[in-house]
Amino acid sequence: MAVKRTTLMDVARAAGVSRATASLVIRGSDLVADKTREKVEKVIAELDYVPNSGAARLRGQKSRTVGVIIPNLVNSFFSEFVEGIEAELDEQGYQVMLASSRDDPERQSGLLRRLREHDAEGIILFPAEGTEPDTIEKLVAAGVPLVQAMRHVGRDLSDFAGSDHGLAVRLSVRHLRDLGHRRISFVSLAGKVSTREERLGAFEEELRAQGLVNAGVIDVPLEWDGSPQSAAMLMALDPRPTAAICFNDILASGLLRGLFDLGLMPGRDLSVVGHDNLSFIDLGAPPRLTTVQVFPRQIGAASAKLLLRRIKDPGAELKSEIVTPRLRVRDTTGPVD
Template sequence: MKHKKVTLGEIARVAGVSRATVSLVVRKSPLVADRTRTKVEQVMADLDYVRDIGAARLRNNSSRTIGVIVPNLLNSFFTEFLSGAERVMREDDRVVLLANSHDDTSRQNDILQRFRGHGVDGVILCPAEGTQPELLTRIQGWGLPMVQSLREVGRDLTDYAGADYIEGVRLAVQHLVGQGHHRIAFLSVTARTSAREERRNGFARALAETGAEDAGTVEAELTWDGAAGSAAKVLALPGRPTAVLCFNDILAAGLMLGLRRAGREPGVDIAIVGLDDLPLAQLTYPSLTSVAMLPEQIGALAARLLVRRLVDRAAPIARSIVAPALMIRQSSCKKAD
């Protein structure tokens, strides 16, 4: 049995208001009084009204959807990032389509084509490793507004929202030096991205500023096994680090597990600091000192930049950068005398 769709006219009749008023409520216009809005929304709920997005798209030449592409979903950083973007887009009456590129440029290209097929109004892209600037030119040629976030291909080619990775690393190194550590190693991911390069540059700058010694760099795959396996490499470094700064909290948590398996006590025998400050940081043992990069705020900023771009395609390119904050916990022990 086919059910008849509830119309705006029916809602207006039951609520005792004009159809125009109901339309304003559906479009979340601020012109409707709160009391009237509440009444109309209750009638909509009672009648199980669903907005016809297809019809709205035909009228406005807009799908009211945007695409978000991230490189992996193992790291909860990206789910928090998505939460911020979705919140802003919901306020703008848009739906977010999420896709995982798995850090693969071919998969990323396929996703972009599917997004085009679905008629998304714009895209927030965290570029996969190996993405070339030519991709941005292609997307601009499609007339598809885009914001890069967290990673960046080129500089000032598109709007960008991200964290101040260099400042975050500086905060971490300064803290470790203040704890008496002067031989500091860096545990990095293998993926060559702008986020990795900024962290590496920040590490070099911070060592120069503090006079601390670079005790070496170890690279690990961004998996739990890869992170745990990095412990043996860290312990074998000729620089004999007393502290390790990790690319993110996942590598830090895995490293602490690997150290414990090797008979070393994180936070006692060697200090560990992560970057991101995910909820995971408070669940590790010992609890992880980390630099908060505030992914939800970054996601919200990326979404606002995209909304701005949708309104004004000719707006000047803009950057929104979130300042980091050091969260001190038990893993960054003082160096033993």
């Protein structure tokens, strides 16, 4: 049971060299003669030696580990984001420690602490709803390399990688304008989300710029079924909108279902634009959702790159990496009659 761990000492002894030499071989130093290297490597393979990184990091100071905190993993938006991070870090030999805040700032604080205990060299934080700027300031002040991703509570606090939410909304509005729509609604998430203000602001601004009418903003909860009740709510508005822009694809898909249930046809009776371009959109029955693609995988990769840069050079200037969203026109938007 209590199998004693194979240590560097065992390897050294078996290979007839010193601990120091064995250590050099493991770390691929070129200070060691080829013959010696081969000998040691053979022994390592035979003994199935696995270095104890605890000891290594204690002495060497680097854990080659990065902490990642996300609100949850419920939809592919989040998991693609994590995939992007993982792929990029993996390439640089880093390991990801994943934790989910469940959008609770309290929990998030605990996780941050735990990640530091676990000696993460840096942290990528997709901030939970309601995160205090203070939380981030403290970490940065303590010298913890940190990147805010997707959301932020202040871009002057740390590096940041995200999407241009304003542009996403503007693209949607312009697309609808080109199709002749003049009365447009926005289906948003209830609750205080930082990105909500950002998008609503851009929505109203762009409507004004294009001389269009805000036909009303409705708030729905984010449920697994996408809250199809939004359909009836929209149809009850006066003046009635001919198009709706949704906060994300889940809400948009819920709206589609709601429309069907009312016997209405998306793209004809009401044009619908989503946000995220979740991967399920191309699946299943038509019509397919017109939506704005935001490339979470790229944003994940970008935040990983930013973090590695900051770990290497803690004094570097603050940097933001904004991935440009792209409109994907499919079936749920059409010309107004």
